[in-house]
Amino acid sequence: xxxAATGELVALAAGTGDAVxxxxxxxxxxxxxxxxxxxxxxAPVILQVSENAVKFRYGRLLxxxxxxxxxxxxxxxxxALHLDHVQSDDLLRQTPDAGFSSVMYxxxxxxxxxxLAATRAAADWAHAQGLWIEAELGEVGGKNGRxxxxxxxxxxxxxxxxxxxFVADSGVDALAVAIGSVxxxxxxxxxxxxxxxxxxxxxxDVPLVxxxxxxxxxxxxxAAVTGGITKVNVGxxxxxxxxxxxxxxxxxxxxxVDSRKYLTVAREAMAEAxxxxxxxxxxx
Numbered sequence: 001x002x003x004a005a006t007g008e009l010v011a012l013a014a015g016t017g018d019a020v021x022x023x024x025x026x027x028x029x030x031x032x033x034x035x036x037x038x039x040x041x042x043a044p045v046i047l048q049v050s051e052n053a054v055k056f057r058y059g060r061l062l063x064x065x066x067x068x069x070x071x072x073x074x075x076x077x078x079x080a081l082h083l084d085h086v087q088s089d090d091l092l093r094q095t096p097d098a099g100f101s102s103v104m105y106x107x108x109x110x111x112x113x114x115x116l117a118a119t120r121a122a123a124d125w126a127h128a129q130g131l132w133i134e135a136e137l138g139e140v141g142g143k144n145g146r147x148x149x150x151x152x153x154x155x156x157x158x159x160x161x162x163x164x165x166f167v168a169d170s171g172v173d174a175l176a177v178a179i180g181s182v183x184x185x186x187x188x189x190x191x192x193x194x195x196x197x198x199x200x201x202x203x204x205d206v207p208l209v210x211x212x213x214x215x216x217x218x219x220x221x222x223a224a225v226t227g228g229i230t231k232v233n234v235g236x237x238x239x240x241x242x243x244x245x246x247x248x249x250x251x252x253x254x255x256x257v258d259s260r261k262y263l264t265v266a267r268e269a270m271a272e273a274x275x276x277x278x279x280x281x282x283x284x
Contacts, residue, residue, distance in 0.1 A: 004078035006102035007132035022046035024235035037274025138178025201228030
């Protein structure tokens with residue numbers, strides 16, 4: 001199957017009141033696990049490569065991107081490639097040639113006016129390349145070494161009126177909103193502001209994206225989709241599944257040296273996590 005386009009998958013989900021899952025990948029095992037989990041669930045999926053993942057891979061985007069493209073082309077479900085949390089303009093401009101159909105340009109660390117100006121420039125460039133573009137307004141927290149704000153503090157939340165103006169003035173295709181989730185949580189104890197989500201859904205005419213989903217209980221994820229979230233980003237949950245499986249295997253087999261042994265159980269654990277999360281997003 002040829003690569004799907006992120007914008008098309010998100011539009012299809014929006015049309016049916018669903019949410020398309022988007023999983024962050026770091027290794028080939030992540031890529032294979034996400035596709036395997038999506039295939040078992042019979043669902044389309046987005047593979048996301050973050051700027052931090054690119055830094056981990058010696059700053060080279062193409063090796064992982066080409067591996068993900070090859071895997072996606074052999075999948076039995078639609079798979080799209082998305083470049084996530086991009087702050088570097090140099091990396092942004094590598095997006096089209098690396099097989100990505102979309103990018104999340106992250107200038108949310110900047111004051112509003114600077115965020116808007118940088119995002120407007122990125123959106124103009126992205127659209128000229130035929131790319132779908134996502135931005136963030138508010139402070140989800142926990143990303144790029146920034147200490148997470150109190151997720152319930154007013155300063156951390158996305159204001160509906162400000163968001164409406166931001167979307168109109170920036171021209172982005174989707175908006176990641178801060179409604180109580182936090183990046184990189186290893187416990188599933190976060191709670192969303194569903195009243196705020198309702199007001200954002202009413203105020204905006206672009207798809208809404210939820211970041212920091214790994215820290216949410218199942219009921220919160222399901223309610224987020226019901227409330228209007230159309231793209232759900234997941235990263236830490238896969239790393240937890242991978243690391244836990246490897247630890248368990250090496251504890252039981254301290255003599256093991258063949259990495260294929262523990263990477264096999266890690267990949268299986270991530271695939272199971274992917275299928276489970278997709279099931280939760282559909283449970284409405």
